[in-house]
Amino acid sequence: MAKKDKTVEVTVKDTMRDQQPIQxxxxxxxxxxxxxxxxxxxxxxxxxxxxxxxxSQEEGLELVLEEYHLHQG
Structure with a gap:
């Protein structure tokens, strides 16, 4: 049997830290x-x-998500 796809909500929030924009x-x-x-x-x-x-920011987002999914429980 095939596994059912699970929807995961990813949120990107723009903030400022040390007067530098951070996502x-x-x-x-x-x-x-x-x-x-x-x-x-x-x-x-x-x-x-x-x-x-x-x-780019998009490539950075992909890297963060890949690393998270690689090492999550």
Whole structure:
């Protein structure tokens, strides 16, 4: 039998931290990572402390979600 697809709500919230724009990525009520600009690139950080360089905010979001799904329970 095939598994039924499960809908997961991902929320991206724009905030300011240290006068720098940050995007917080959440699934449900849990913040799983953040994306922040650094020069002409972006740094995507997951909740476990690992960071990745991304060319765009969209790529940063993909990296955060991939890392979360790779290491979730």
């Amino acid at each position: 917080e990525v959440s699934i449900g009520k849990n913040v799983i990572g953040e994306i922040r600009p650094e020069g002409d690139r972006f740094i995507a950080s997951v909740d476990g402390g690992e960071s990745f360089r991304a060319r």
